[in-house]
Amino acid sequence: MLPPQGSAYAAEVDTMYMALFWLSVVLFLGIAVAAIGFAWRYRYKPGRVTPHQTHNTMLEIVWTVIPLLLCVGIFFWGLHGWMEYAVAPGEAMEVQIVAKKWIWQFEYPDGTRTVNEIHVPVNKPVRFVMTSEDVIHDFFVPDMRVKHDIVPGRYTEVWFTPTVLGVHHVTCAEYCGKGHSDMQAKLSVDTDAQYANFMETGGTEWEDYKNNPAAWGKLQYERKGCSTCHSIDGTRITGGGPSWKGIWGKMEEMNDGKKVLVDQDYVTESMMYPQAKIVKGFEPIMPTFQGLLRSHEQQGLIAFIKSLGNDPKGGPPAPTMLSLPPKAQPGQTQAQPGQTQAQPGQAPAQGQK
Amino acid sequence: MEQQFDTSKIGMWLFLATEVLLFGGLFVGFGLMQARYPQEFIEAHEHLQRPLGSLNTVVLLISSFTMVMAVQAAQRSQKKKLIVFLLLTILCACIFLGVKYFEYSHKFEEHLLPPRWYHAQPGDTVHDPSTGGISHGYGTFFAFYFMMTGLHGFHILVGIILLSWLVVRANRGEFSKNYFTPVDLVGLYWHLVDMIWIYLFPLFYLIK
Amino acid sequence: MSQHSSTHEHAHGGTSLYVRTLITLLILTAITVGASYIDFGQGNVVIALFIATIKATIVALFFMHLRYDKPVNAVIACAGFLFLGIFLMFCFIDFGSRDGLRPVNWNGKLPVETAAPAPGAAPAPAQK
């Protein structure tokens, strides 16, 4: 009758549900037996005189008070279960959801994003902070017994602790138009090792950009915060760093007077050890991105910077194809169900616009 | 006759209760938005002309008085007095709408309009962190201002039509102490419209 | 029949009562306008609405004759305001106890509608 239990909370809900179910069955049978039984037992006989019972105060008080007590009990039981749903534990991992017609975007604390697919580690509480870009949607995970509306213009939250490995279904439960019933996502509950691997590779989104590293880099430029300090139109952002426009292949003068060619090595060094070389006229304010950028994201950024060069075809070489470092390809990846499949409804990256 | 008079009155009061809840929805919305944008609402209300609002309040109160005098005249079968008081009430209503017209055209000139068309005013201090522009609270104030005073103004307009209809019937001598139900009912309606303004006035013009 | 209208005429009403009612209302209007120039903080709203309620009650009792009318009409009038009060109360309970939730790493901006739903098809570079 109910979907499989995917969280500790599901058991709580199911106990309540089954209790109400059996209570309802008993009460319904009582009513049905009385209604049909009376209709049979007291079926019409000509001339039978019926008693003139106008009321019975005692009886009426009894059948008012007993349901009332029953209802009070059910309310508090339901409240007790719901409190667990309502209050997320402080240590829960936070995942942001941005819903829009008709896709789900998930963003992890480190900035990793996935679309219509989400990985969470098993047995660890995870908290979703959600907002919508257009109309109201609803994040519904039947296996976890949770749902909550996603309202544009504000944030709402929902949380659970997944306990069952494997893929669970995420579905939109608030009517949102033509694609409402296609607004689905996969929730993959991973072992710690699988999850660590997922975080290392950053999901499958990058594979859509495999042949277009510059577009991938542009996405990282917006997502990872590069855009707050580096412009791409040649202007200088106050308190920021050099613009990336036309920087590729240039000989930059450093604050110690040395000249350095802007190539793959230099850019990589600037991302990992930003204080090593400072361009003349700028402050050493850039934080390190060591550990925050995956190799394919670095490759993408480098390709993106190259594409902003005065002559994108010239200058030092940059990656033309994204790849993972060899160590990230152990046998574990096959255990991740969601990762190797193509995602339905998700348009390939290139060639759009 | 007595029976019919009482029945009509119950019907009229029921209708007035629906009017209270019709306006009530707007009052609830206003209250909630005022709680959400308190500073914006205070700054926005400075753009309303308090003297004009006060003038309109006085005009409406006087019109309520002339209305109740008209009802009394009808009850006493004083045809002439009835017509005069009805006309005075219509006059007050027209003054009210005239003042409102001035106020509205001023708002339009200054672009004191709902959020979509609101233009930032020199005194606006609250900014919306997510857009960097000024807060939508200012426009929201004027959205409610136009909806609530607009709906109220519409009721005044309907009142003028009803009062004119009463004047015509009174002129034909249809009302007397034996039959004055329509005058009484329109009177009730008119007082309700007045009563709503009694709340609108402080909420929009005076709230700090 | 004449009995009916005469009860309405003499039991209540009368020009002098109406004049006194009008004067009271005008005085209250003056008070409420005056009070609005003094800063009572939160108190201004309370004072303004309190005076408005007194005025509305006076209008209902005397101009609308509720004081002398059949009680059923007063019950209906009160019901209108009562249910409006219920409406107001529950809406305020909700709005007053919302949590104002924000993500931990919030950048201060709510996502707005963008033209391109597909990944990688981002439009013009975002000005941040």
Added chain:
Amino acid sequence: MEHTLTTKSHTGDRPRPAKNYLTEEKGIWSWMTTVDHKRIGVMYLVGVLSAFFVGGMFALLVRLTLLTPSHKLFGRVLIDAQTYNRVFTLHGAIMVFLFIIPSVPAALGNFVMPLMLGAKDVAFPRLNLASFYLWVTGAVMAVLSMIFGAVDTGWTFYTPYSTTTDGAVTLMTMAVFVLGFSSIFTGINFVATVHKLRAPGMGWFDMPLFVWGIYATAIIQVLATPVLGITLALLALERVFSIGIFDPKLGGDPVLFQHFFWFYSHPAVYIMILPGMAIISELIPTFSRKTMFGYRAVAYSSVSLALLSFIVWGHHMFVAGQSQLATVIFSALTFLVAIPSGVKMFNWLGTMYKGNISLETPMLYAISFLLLFAIGGLTGIFLGTLSTDVHLTDTYFVVAHFHYVMMGGTVIAFIGGLHYWWPKMTGRMYNERIGQIGCIIVFIGFNMTFLTQFFMGSKGMPRRYYNYLDQYQALHAFSTVGSWVIGLGLFMTAANLLASLRKPYDAPDNPWGGTTLEWQTSSPPITHNFEDQPVLEKAPYDYRPEPVAH
């Protein structure tokens, strides 16, 4: 025929009057300009039944579309997702606003209530006619909105979807706005009628329980419907002028719309179910030939349901983003609604106990109601309970729940009442056997259609879905077959009733042995209802063999 087995039919032997309300005046014009509550009731009846037919066709189309996951019938896709959304929206909007809300009060209530009170007409006959024409106007506007672009918002018009989607949403909201005023005018009329036009000797607690139910309904119509009016006006303004009250992009709040909408639409649920309960409170004593058990408790429960209906609307919004405090308060209050509903149920059963029960068509409908409403009510507990509601809301569980209450409750009661008062309205008896069979078929089909949906919802199938997972295929198919069974039963019923109209007048004045005043006039009644002003001598539902005081 069985229906002649009445305990007392003291008016049955009276000669049929030469003229009745149907024959007094002739011609379309006499109908269109009539202020006779009976004629207006009949016009309403024709109107709401037409709306029921149209809404029912949309329902069958919805079910047919969901028969298979591919939506194919004979190799062709039946309708696409966009059309599907429009169809279920129209089904909901037509059924709620054009059919159920006016069904019992405006059609049956209009006809029966003044008769039950021993009155000549309602308090404001012309307002009554105006209300009917507003209904017609609203219906025409709703039809026009279907032609000019249709509406795909769902009947709930949630913002910001409804303010951004294409189509004739503004026209549809205006249609519902007009229908709202039709409902308000009916409500005002009925409250005033009950207060002022009771027969001499009829105190408040001598009124038939149907009148109590209609009175409680009218209170809700008067006090809740204006809020619907202002809500829809705001929605229309939002679409046309972008005023920004409900639009987060302009500083508004979409959840505010839901508060506004449900402040009306939850009480509206009781506008729909209270008259249904009211009919059952007539049918059960009449066909049990036994006085109503706990008359006062039933009367009070109607009024208390009406009042409680105003303070529980937030239970539609447990997961919608209202504050958690509000959610808890609304859940607690919601449980209070169970009490008066339960009281009614027990009193009906108490009335049947030791009765003398005959199962003519109306009584079969009454027993169907008891069973279906029991399921509808009990599943309501699942949805009022916080922890289970989170999982079940916005799924097919909710769809099944409210169909059990709205259709299993109100519509079943409405059809039962229609059979009960049909002889009074038309002066003809329908075929009893076909009526009974029709009722049983509808009952079976109804459970086939909607019981399955509880299981789908519990499994996690969201509502308003065009595409669904294969695991639901079997249940969907079963549900669709059930909808055909309902259609068959309703078709039989309609044919049976219509066929009776071809006969000459054959209904006695009091075919069921009813004790309320409408049975003391001729069938069909004369234009002014009663030859002489009836005076109430006994409380209603007094089935003691000899009148106590005469």
